[in-house]
Amino acid sequence: MKKNCANCIYGNIHSQEIVLEDKAILFLEGQSLKHVYSINQGYIKMSKYTENGDEYIIGVLGPGDYIALLALLQNKETYIASATALSKVELRSMEKNEVLKAYQSNQKFKEMCLNCAITRSNLFHNQLSISANTDIKEKIILILSNLANKFGYINNKKMYIDLPFSKTVLANIINVRRETLSRYLSVLQNEKILSVNKNQYILHYVI
Structure with missing residues (x-):
């Protein structure tokens, strides 16, 4: 996944550097999806919460990974999970409209994004399958x-x-x-x- 994602966002997309401290929240599930993020250093946990308020971690992302790209390509209006720093994290923030514009105008960029998103989706479904195991x-x-x-x-x-x-x-x-x-x-x-x-x-x- 890292190799695909590392080449997924490129070109002249304007980005802003962000630094998060350990345990800082990047965004919460259900908030309006406005940005896609790429991780330079550190680790982010992606989690959802049950009706009882229990946290369920669906993945851990690190350097070279992208956050919210899959949700954006699925035309989601909100983030589908919460993102919280597991350490000090350095990342880049890109406006979703700029990412979509590049996605729609560059075929190579589009193919790379799809490969990245498909891999992330497969890992997500694999995690759900594992979590359903009762042993x-x-x-x-x-x-x-x-x-x-x-x-x-x-x-x-x-x-x-x-x-x-x-x-x-x-x-x-x-x-x-x-x-x-x-x-x-x-x-x-x-x-x-x-x-x-x-x-x-x-x-x-x-x-």
Whole structure:
């Protein structure tokens, strides 16, 4: 995704640099969609809230990723999820009309945007599919494997995932309580399925 998205927004689109501190809110779900953002440094979590007010994280975006591009291409008038900084974040803000104008006038730009949006949509649906799984141990393994696409690497037939956020955030992504995550991580370690060293997770086999 990063390679596609990194080349997706280009040309003479006017942009403004923005810096967010940790935990700062970029926008909330349902607010009017006015800008598309590109991340230069740092990480943003995309989340939705249930009727009970519980947070459900649908993804974590980092350098090279774009925020709200998919919603814009779907002709949404509002942001479809909330965006909150997980660290200090540097990004560029682009007015949606300028992005749409470039999208409509440049075929290469359009193809790149579509590739970027399709990849993001597939990841979103994959996340929803994983979240629907009722087996917590399997859910943890699948979501860690999914996060490995952005934060991981393979070495000696093991998958290493270095997450730039806490176990509390990971628990929200998996949609379980922090205590539940810790309990199941202990079980998985006892079963020699994975190892945990602070925010590094090592899957002892590659899915």
